[in-house]
Amino acid sequence: MAAILTLTLNPAIDISSETQVVRPTRKIRTSRTRYDPGGGGINVARVITALGGDAETLFLAGGELGALFDSLLEKEGIRRHMVPIANRTRISFMVRELGTGLEYRFVPEGPVVHARELEHCLDLIASDRSDYVVASGSLPAGAPPDIYARMARSVAARGGRFVLDTSGPALGTTLEQSRVYLVKPSSGEFEHLIGRKLDENEVMQAASEIVARGSAELVAVTMGADGAILASKEGVLRLPAIHVRVRSAVGAGDSFLSAMIWALSQGRPPIEAFRLGIAAGAAAVMRPGTELCRREDVFRLYQAGSAMAPESQQLHGGILA
Template sequence: MNPAIDVAYEADRVFHTRKIRARQEHYDPGGGGINVARVIARLGGTARAYYLSGGATGCALDGLLDQHVLVRSRIPIRGDTRVSTSIYERETGKEFRVVPRGPELTAEEWQAALTHLEGARSDFLVASGSLPPGVPDDFYSRVQQLAQRHDMRLILDTSGNALRQAVSGGGLYLIKPSIGELRQLVDRALTQERDIAAAAQEIVDSGRSQYVAVTMGRDGAILASGAGTWRLPAVAVETRSAVGAGDSFLAAMVFALGCERDPLEAFRYAIAAGAAAVLTPGTDLCHREDVERLLSLVPSMAAAFDGA
């Protein structure tokens, strides 16, 4: 719903006021859903990207998607597609990110997105990313109702009120909150991993989502399901950029589930993909060869919490 052109630069140092001379310049089509589609294609799968696009920047986004040879369905809007920027400071290894809110959508425009999705037919429907201004908080709840009508399993990766409303409606297949997003969702501090696991399991036990995958950055991830709750550590790799790590995690898990892999094996594959994304600079995402190589470093058995 809120895609972007992702621009990445590298600079020796970042200063205020003075011009910053960039050494590298790279453009990618971005936004949660588009990133997921890009990774699924890299892993050998097929995905159709539904996205909103408008203005001169929207035309540029369309062209970038074609360069990545993605199957796409464009929904036109009047506003300009946003441009997100990341700057990697070589001297410190820090990354600076500027992410706009996105264009204001009219009711006709966000309703057109639902109309386009009525024609979608697949095993999985992934809804990922923030909602732009003008879109109601219950939009993803409406997408869930649409998915149910067409026997599609909805996988959701969003935050704030959009996540809260969708989860309260129930019937989701998988949600992938970060630890911060889960804390906001349940309105609890969740300072211990056991508390995180319990909060995720509560969502599963209540029937609101069949699976809950909580990403915790360098601390790995937790997966809650009807069979129990497990934790896997992150793979230690050199960090080039954190951009797209969560999207790579989610895409790999969806791809593995689509290949009918066991959920725990899909969880391992997702951990490897998240680490592989961290290896790539700027707005690049994981690459299949890195995912397959790092998979051997992910424990074959996940740590189970009591009751799992």
């Protein structure tokens, strides 16, 4: 089994709850409140652990909320390394309105991170020997847009595989200045990267171009209810979403990426990992609030998705076995 390290530079304590109706001004009484350690890399480590893998997570955290964040990870049995920062870890808050089924998500920017704190992370990444390093989530205030590119070059120099799931300038800069093994943007993030609206064929073409120029070995673009696209040197594969009852969209992209990395770390081929990612994304939206996917749901949906008719899969630009 390959070693996996996940990285979260801007984690958050995710608080989720429910209420019947959301109204302005009045106090909104909520129920079913839960606290989860959140952030892209944190969620990836949690899902990989739930699937039966063993991922270590590296994250920045500070203040009394940083201590709470670390304790939440300890309760879940996640192997971790916390880099202390001077400023306080953020809290995000999600409320599900039962009357409509709508979700309201409040996500603060987060703490400012200082250069010396980021340099500590760079040093730890450079000394780490994990086979996969997964950098997932937004950059905190104070972090330069090339921070992931520097990490990717460091990991590649020792023969590791760097995986990226981020957005905005950090995404574009990393693909311009380094080579990654796998990049996983959402369709919206991908359009922002390319600089315009894209139809499905244009998404496939743009993903193929990123592979062709050597910026990424694999490009997986998630498209919500429309499924996902995987581009590699062999071609482009599009798979539809597995339709389930949606309870919350929180964590679907993280679950998709987690399942892919877990499968790849087991030595499974990229196409099989991609199919497992589709199943994990569907399993995640079945769960309420900030809950992530359950192992039994992932593998049940994976088996169902693998049995889909061949005509529901679209192949472009090559033969993917």
